[in-house]
Amino acid sequence: xxxxxxxxxxxxxxxxxxxxxxxxxxxxxxxxxxxxxxxxxxxxxxxxxxxxxxxxxxxxxxxxxxxxxxxxxxxxxxxxxxxxxxxxxxxxxxxxxxxxxxxxxxxxxxxxxxxxxxxxxxxxxxxxxxxxxxxxxxxxxxxxxxxxxxxxxxxxxxxxxxxxxxxxxxxxxxxxxx
Numbered sequence: 001x002x003x004x005x006x007x008x009x010x011x012x013x014x015x016x017x018x019x020x021x022x023x024x025x026x027x028x029x030x031x032x033x034x035x036x037x038x039x040x041x042x043x044x045x046x047x048x049x050x051x052x053x054x055x056x057x058x059x060x061x062x063x064x065x066x067x068x069x070x071x072x073x074x075x076x077x078x079x080x081x082x083x084x085x086x087x088x089x090x091x092x093x094x095x096x097x098x099x100x101x102x103x104x105x106x107x108x109x110x111x112x113x114x115x116x117x118x119x120x121x122x123x124x125x126x127x128x129x130x131x132x133x134x135x136x137x138x139x140x141x142x143x144x145x146x147x148x149x150x151x152x153x154x155x156x157x158x159x160x161x162x163x164x165x166x167x168x169x170x171x172x173x174x175x176x177x178x
Contacts, residue, residue, distance in 0.1 A: 021166040028157040035153035042146040050080035076117050081111035
């Protein structure tokens with residue numbers, strides 16, 4: 001059996017198959033981590049914009065179109081704080097992670113709060129609100145792209161981990177599902 005050429009050909013094919021699966025796992029993991037870094041940067045930009053908004057406060061509660069202005073500003077501040085907390089928790093977990101549900105939910109809440117705040121500031125036009133609207137629109141576009149990239153990278157990595165021999169190699173090399 002050990003001297004059979006067919007046995008050694010089969011061993012070589014299995015080794016190269018496993019090596020290819022390992023290479024694919026490493027590439028997909030790196031792509032998922034890069035997408036996660038992009039996602040975290042977008043989240044940081046949202047937090048920075050919210051902090052700048054609170055510091056500048058170009059629109060006071062009395063300037064907004066309806067009486068719910070104070071509630072909208074409080075919702076914006078709360079969503080920003082939740083997102084900040086999610087980012088701190090994400091950094092504490094280190095680089096071996098993908099976007100978690102609290103981050104996605106906090107970003108969606110912050111995005112909704114910004115949209116409501118800008119809609120309620122409809123009567124306040126001019127130089128005060130134009131930069132904030134433009135920055136929010138830019139960040140919404142970037143957020144959509146970053147979220148899609150992170151989700152696709154995570155799904156590709158999860159699919160690769162579920163296939164043989166990658167599933168065995170993932171357990172041996174310490175690559176786990178995200």
